[in-house]
Amino acid sequence: MRVKIINRVHPCTCGCKGSDSQHAAKFERTIYDIEEEKDVAQTADGEMSFTKTAKAKFHWGVSRVVYCPWPWLPKRGDWYIDIDDKNRVMAGE
Secondary structure (H helix, E strand, C coil): CEEEEECCCCCCCCCCCCCCHHHCCEEEEEEEEEEEEEEEEEECCEEEEEEEEEEEEECCEEEEEEEEEECCEEEEEEEEECHHHHHHHHHCC
16 A cells, blocks of 8 residues: 655755655655554654554665544544664664
């Protein structure tokens, strides 16, 4: 399933306007291994509750992404990169 995944909510301030792949606000990726799971994860919008997890391949490696439903419209939501998992992958753990 191909989805847009949020990496950051604020625009990059280095001058690249998000054209550098490290500074992109959103990625469009194919996700796989989708599982129902409820917990809280650190995302670009801070700590958020999620209802699903999946894996996606990025330039830093394979990271976990989480689906966070909108509180005001629970049948809709956004996919976010799990920041803690991204940092673990980038550190080589």
